[in-house]
Amino acid sequence: GEDVEQSLFLSVREGDSSVINCTYTDSSSTYLYWYKQEPGAGLQLLTYIFSNMDMKQDQRLTVLLNKKDKHLSLRIADTQTGDSAIYFCADGGSTLGRLYFGRGTQLTVWP
Amino acid sequence: DTGVSQDPRHKITKRGQNVTFRCDPISEHNRLYWYRQTLGQGPEFLTYFQNEAQLEKSRLLSDRFSAERPKGSFSTLEIQRTEQGDSAMYLCASSLGPNQPQHFGDGTRLSIL
Numbered sequence: 001g002e003d004v005e006q007s008l009f010l011s012v013r014e015g016d017s018s019v020i021n022c023t024y025t026d027s028s029s030t031y032l033y034w035y036k037q038e039p040g041a042g043l044q045l046l047t048y049i050f051s052n053m054d055m056k057q058d059q060r061l062t063v064l065l066n067k068k069d070k071h072l073s074l075r076i077a078d079t080q081t082g083d084s085a086i087y088f089c090a091d092g093g094s095t096l097g098r099l100y101f102g103r104g105t106q107l108t109v110w111p
Numbered sequence: 112d113t114g115v116s117q118d119p120r121h122k123i124t125k126r127g128q129n130v131t132f133r134c135d136p137i138s139e140h141n142r143l144y145w146y147r148q149t150l151g152q153g154p155e156f157l158t159y160f161q162n163e164a165q166l167e168k169s170r171l172l173s174d175r176f177s178a179e180r181p182k183g184s185f186s187t188l189e190i191q192r193t194e195q196g197d198s199a200m201y202l203c204a205s206s207l208g209p210n211q212p213q214h215f216g217d218g219t220r221l222s223i224l
Contacts, residue, residue, distance in 0.1 A: 004153075030210055031210055031212075033212065033213075035215070040217075040220075041217050041218075042115075042117075042202055042215040042216050042217040042218045043154070043202065043204075043215040044215070045212050045213070045214060045215075048212055088153050088154075090153075092210065097144075097159050097166065097167050097209070098144070098156035098159065098167065098169075099144075099146075099154075099156065099213060100156075101153030101154050101155070102153050103151065103152055103153050104152075104153055
């Protein structure tokens with residue numbers, strides 16, 4: 001099956017930018033997603049990008065997609081303490097159904 | 112606009128008991144998904160429905176697990192003869208259709224004593 005890899009931890013200082021990286025294996029993926037999970041809660045959809053796009057910007061969030069290298073990144077500008085959470089990369093694959101998730105990146109923002 | 116609703120939020124039960132969880136999707140979303148998430152892992156796909164039809168089941172969904180969506184609206188996930196390894200967060204998601212973003216509920220946390 002599809003494999004999605006993420007680094008497990010990232011620490012940044014408040015006000016800095018955060019960059020969370022993800023790699024995936026399915027070359028026929030159509031959509032790729034970023035979700036945020038706070039303790040004890042479900043997943044909140046942050047943003048997503050279609051595979052024919054290189055970049056998508058949404059307020060403080062910028063998604064970059066390098067389809068050749070199967071690499072996805074999420075940049076959070078002006079990171080705040082409220083951004084501390086686990087961020088999941090998800091690959092929509094080619095089956096138009098299930099999502100394949102990475103293990104998540106724990107983002108810690110220091111004041 | 113209400114999001115995806117799951118009930119109960121927490122369930123504690125003894126090994127060997129049966130449990131049933133409910134998911135109410137976002138109104139007009141015809142796709143409904145079930146995932147399982149264990150500590151330190153990302154969600155793993157279990158099954159999904161298009162309206163009332165169950166279109167795909169993961170190998171994770173053993174014969175002790177059954178999911179239904181009888182009228183194409185809410186769904187139930189039942190686990191029979193629960194085992195320690197069933198302890199996890201069970202997440203439900205819904206979407207308008209294929210290749211549409213999936214929106215998740217807050218999950219049901221299952222603890223097996």
